[in-house]
Amino acid sequence: MPSIDRSIVRHWRGATVAGIVLSVVALAGCGPSGASTGPAGAASPPANATSKASASAPPATSPAASSAVTPLSFSYHALGTQEYIDQTLSISNDGRTSVVPTLAITAVDSTGKDLPDVRVTTAYGSDRGSLVVQPGGGYDVLAFSGASASQVADVKVTVKELVPTDFPADASDVKAQPADAAGQPMSKFDAFDQVILKNPNNTAVSVRVVYLVYDQPKPGLSQQAIEVVPIGGLTTVPAGGTISVTVSGDAKASVEKYSGGPAVSVKVYFSR
Numbered sequence: 001m002p003s004i005d006r007s008i009v010r011h012w013r014g015a016t017v018a019g020i021v022l023s024v025v026a027l028a029g030c031g032p033s034g035a036s037t038g039p040a041g042a043a044s045p046p047a048n049a050t051s052k053a054s055a056s057a058p059p060a061t062s063p064a065a066s067s068a069v070t071p072l073s074f075s076y077h078a079l080g081t082q083e084y085i086d087q088t089l090s091i092s093n094d095g096r097t098s099v100v101p102t103l104a105i106t107a108v109d110s111t112g113k114d115l116p117d118v119r120v121t122t123a124y125g126s127d128r129g130s131l132v133v134q135p136g137g138g139y140d141v142l143a144f145s146g147a148s149a150s151q152v153a154d155v156k157v158t159v160k161e162l163v164p165t166d167f168p169a170d171a172s173d174v175k176a177q178p179a180d181a182a183g184q185p186m187s188k189f190d191a192f193d194q195v196i197l198k199n200p201n202n203t204a205v206s207v208r209v210v211y212l213v214y215d216q217p218k219p220g221l222s223q224q225a226i227e228v229v230p231i232g233g234l235t236t237v238p239a240g241g242t243i244s245v246t247v248s249g250d251a252k253a254s255v256e257k258y259s260g261g262p263a264v265s266v267k268v269y270f271s272r
Helices: 249-258
Strands: 020-028 069-077 088-093 099-108 119-122 138-145 154-164 175-179 194-198 205-214 225-237 242-246 264-270
Touching (some): 175 264, 194 205
Antiparallel strands (some): 020 069, 205 264
């Protein structure tokens, strides 16, 4: 289940979770996936889930192609339970090593029909080879735009490429602490100047940081990230150490604009 974010203002959701489990497929490639900002593994499907689509295997020319077979499966969750993140794509892996997938994600309606005018974007870059997915699974956060965005009930996922990586399979989350210019801790709701990253692992790990701004939907509707702004770039956090990422450029403008707002978040995810 994607990591909880209690700072986000929530409406009580009476609607049933609309997550659908996409069927498992054997992929030609190495290793399984690992997770981004929370090593929660793939979220469990809701009780009323039905199979909608399957991920397709990468082509033979894929860098991931090998004699090994690694199953990946996906499930979309429109509504998180209680204060958990909405509109998440859970990525499940049964392999023993971390991988970096590049996914093609297509929005579909309640009948399973494609919605070609709906654009699907991700917060952590699973659609552009940016998200490292460890064994046990991970997740990404989706957003939908276009004339038919309100009709989205599920997604279809195609694995375009699956690249093995030597990223530590058992690495724990890197913690993110917003801070002022002097390094004093601040809230994610403040106009912070830097994000201090702390690595609890005994090996260095590479991460990216994003600042998410959420909308405030009517009761029963899913909450969506309306802005996803990178803070810095790919950052290597030393083993057992800390490092600071400066908030500048577009990130600084967004943090100043939305500071004090009811629905913002700072997320860290394993990347390459």
